[in-house]
Amino acid sequence: MKTRITQILNIEYPIIQAGMSWASSSAALPIAVSNAGGLGMIAAGPMYEQDFRKVLQAVRAGTDKPFAVNIPLYRPGAEAFLDMAYEFRVPVIFASQGGPKAHLARFREIGTKWVHVVSTLEHAGKAAAAGVDALAVVGAEAGGHPPANEVSSLVIVRKAARDFALPIVGGGGVADGYGIAAMLALGADAVQLGTRFLMTEEASVHDAYKSVALATGVDGTDLVGRKGLPVRMIRNDFAAHMQQIDLSACDKQEYEAQFRKSTLRQAALEGDVAWGKVELGQSAGLVDSIVPVSQLMQQLVAELNDARRALSEI
Numbered sequence: 001m002k003t004r005i006t007q008i009l010n011i012e013y014p015i016i017q018a019g020m021s022w023a024s025s026s027a028a029l030p031i032a033v034s035n036a037g038g039l040g041m042i043a044a045g046p047m048y049e050q051d052f053r054k055v056l057q058a059v060r061a062g063t064d065k066p067f068a069v070n071i072p073l074y075r076p077g078a079e080a081f082l083d084m085a086y087e088f089r090v091p092v093i094f095a096s097q098g099g100p101k102a103h104l105a106r107f108r109e110i111g112t113k114w115v116h117v118v119s120t121l122e123h124a125g126k127a128a129a130a131g132v133d134a135l136a137v138v139g140a141e142a143g144g145h146p147p148a149n150e151v152s153s154l155v156i157v158r159k160a161a162r163d164f165a166l167p168i169v170g171g172g173g174v175a176d177g178y179g180i181a182a183m184l185a186l187g188a189d190a191v192q193l194g195t196r197f198l199m200t201e202e203a204s205v206h207d208a209y210k211s212v213a214l215a216t217g218v219d220g221t222d223l224v225g226r227k228g229l230p231v232r233m234i235r236n237d238f239a240a241h242m243q244q245i246d247l248s249a250c251d252k253q254e255y256e257a258q259f260r261k262s263t264l265r266q267a268a269l270e271g272d273v274a275w276g277k278v279e280l281g282q283s284a285g286l287v288d289s290i291v292p293v294s295q296l297m298q299q300l301v302a303e304l305n306d307a308r309r310a311l312s313e314i
Contacts, residue, residue, distance in 0.1 A: 001013055001014055001304075003167075003184070003189040003190060004134075004167040004189040005134060005167050005169060005189035005190035006189075006190065008113055008133060008134070008167065009039060009066055009091070009092055009113055009190075010066050010091075011034075011037065011038060011039050011065070011066055012037030012038075013037045013038050013297070013300075013301055013304075014180070014184065014188075014189060014190035014191060015033075015037075015038035015039070015180065015190065015191060015193065015297065015300055015301075016038060016039040016041065016068070016136075016169060016190055016191065016192045016193070017029065017030065017033040017038060017039065017040050017041050017192075017193065017194075017197045018041065018070075018171060018192045018193060018194035018197065019041040019042065019043035019044075019045070019068070019069075019070025019094055020043050020144070020194050020197070020198055020203075021043050021045045021046045021144075021264055021268070022043070022046060022204060022205055022264065022265065022268035022269060023043070023197070023198045023203040023204060023205045023268065024040070024041055024042060024043045024070075024197075024203070024204070025042065025043045025044070025045070025046055025047050025051075025055070025204065026042075026055060026204040027042075027055050027058035027059050027062055028202040028203075028204060029197065029200065029202040029203050029204065029293065030042050030059055030063075030067050030068075031058075031059055031062035031063050031067075031202075032200075032202045032292070032293035032294065033197065033293055033297070034059075034063045034065040034066065034067045035062075035063050035065060035294075036293055036294050036297035036298075037065075037297060037301075038297060039066060039067065039068055039092065039190075040059075040063070040067045040068070041067065041068040041069065041070050041092075041094060042055055042056070042059060042067070042068070042069045042070065043070050044069055044070060044071045044072075044075075044081050045070065045071075045072050045075060046264075046265065047081075049077065049080055049081070049084065052081060052084060053084060056069075056084065056085075056088045056090070060088065066091040066092060067090070067091060067092070068090070068091070068092035068093065068094050068115075069081075069085050069090050069092070069093055069094070070093075070094040070095075070096070070117075071085065071093060071094075071095050071096075072095075072096050072097045072098070073095055073096065073097055073098025073099070073100070073103075074097040074098050075097075078098070082103060085107075085112070086106060086107065086110065086112075089110050089111075089112070090112055091111075091112060091113065092112065092113045092114075092115060093107060093112055093113070093114050093115065094115045094116075094117055094136060095114065095115075095116055095117065096116070096117035096118075099126070099130065100114060100116050100127060100130050100131075100132055101130035101131070104130065104131050104132065113133045113134070114132045114133050114134075115132065115133060115134045115135070115136050115169060116130075116132040116134075116135055116136065117135075117136040117138065118135060118136070118137055118138070119137070119138045119139070119142075119145070119146060119147035119156075120147055120149065120151075120156075121156070121159060121160065121163065124137060124160055124163075124164060125163075125164075128164050128166055132166070133166070133167070134166055134167040134168065134169060134189070135160060135164060135166050135167075135168055135169065136168075136169040136170075136171060136192055137153075137156055137157050137160040137168055137169065137170055137171065137188075138153070138156075138171040138172045138192070139151060139152045139153025139154070139155070139156045139157065139170075139171070139172035139173060140152050140153070140172065140223075140232075141153050141172040141173030141232075141281055141282040141283065142171055142172035142173070142194065142232065142281045143194055143195050143198075143221070143231075143232050143233070143279045143280045143281035143284075144194070144231060144232065144279045144281075145229060145230075145231055145232075146172060146223070146232050146281075148223070148226075148229070148230055150223070152172075152173070153170060153171065153172035153173045153174075153183070154173075154182075154186070157170040157171075157172075157183060157186045157187070157188055158186045158187060161186060161187025161188060162187070167189040167190075168187060168188045168189055168190075169188060169189065169190045169191065169192050170183035170186065170188035170190075170191050170192070171191065171192035171193075171194070172281065172283075173281065173282055173283050174191050174192075174193050174196070174283055175193065175195060175196040175283035175284075175286035175287050176196070176286060176299075176300065176303050177299070177300045177301065177302065177303020177304035177305070177306065177307055178303055178304075178306075178307045179191070179283070179286075180193075180300065180303075180304050180307075181303075181304050181307035181308060181311070182307075185311070193283075193300075194281060195213070195280055195281040195283045195284050195287065196283060196286075196287055196296070197293070197296070198210070198213060198280070199213055199214060199284075199287050199289075199290050200290060200291060200292065200293050200296055201290060201291065201292045201293070202292065202293050205267075205268040205269070206267070206268060206269060206270065206271035207271070208267075208271035208272075208273050209267055209268055209271065209273060209278060210290055211273075212234060212236075212273045212278060213234075213278070213280050213284050213287070214284075214287065214288070214289075214290060216234050216280060216284040216285060217284075217285040218282055218283075218284075218285030218286070219282075219285070220234055220235060220280075220284065220285065221233060221234055221235070221280050221281065221282055221284065222235055222239060224238070224239045224242050224243075224277075225242055225259045226246060227246060227252075227255050228252075228255060228256055228259055231277060231279055232279065232280065232281060232282075233277050233278050233279045233280060234273075234278040234280055236273060236274050236275070236276075236278060237274045237275050238261075238262040238274070238275045238276065238277065241258070242258065242259065245258050245259075262275055262276055262277050263276065263277060264276065264277045264279055267279075
């Protein structure tokens, strides 16, 4: 399959595993996805520098295929992580939550492709003007930090494809090959899947997290913390607590303190799915099994081909 993204990233299929804190802050998931023909991604967000180095070494040893690193530019110590990515000649960087312009020149010197993750057209425009190689455009269905304006993937991906000449990676609401076909039909050049890859054997999150994710329906998530920077997560005890806080008259500082009482780590590593932030996309409702990545990739490609054939017959 050839698209602008498969060609510039040198991958077999237009399928990208999203960088998910804890789930892909280890080597197993990125290695498996890249070896299966997609683009695996290390999530550097919650990692310590020494752990990041070890995972980079493990991924380099585990695959000779392209892989990516997701680095939130706002995080403390982001420069050190970028330095390490440069040292290891990481093939692809997916960056978010910060300006890319200051970093592009040195990575371009070593052939690294820079994809900037955005959830609004305003940020897409700024990243495009800075000179990034591609945009990853995420809609409201996505887990984690989708756009607070709740514009759907169907709309924002199509709008980005119309407005920008850059290759587009679409994300949010996709869990199978039919969703991938839909994104490509909108004008995307590849598709980023998070929740579906979270529910694989290689994802390094607690079994309780995977179990509750598997039990979540398409209407089982919500944007939580709407008065700040909301996250899409399941409706659990913490989500109910924040909904009560939303109705209160507490000030911004107290609101943020209440929101910080729960963490993703609490759910992903410790298995506290009642009070932890179980970040999950709406596409969880489309997933009914936890399988190895190799099996999932075969299934995604087969479904994508089925969808392409069906569309060609209309």
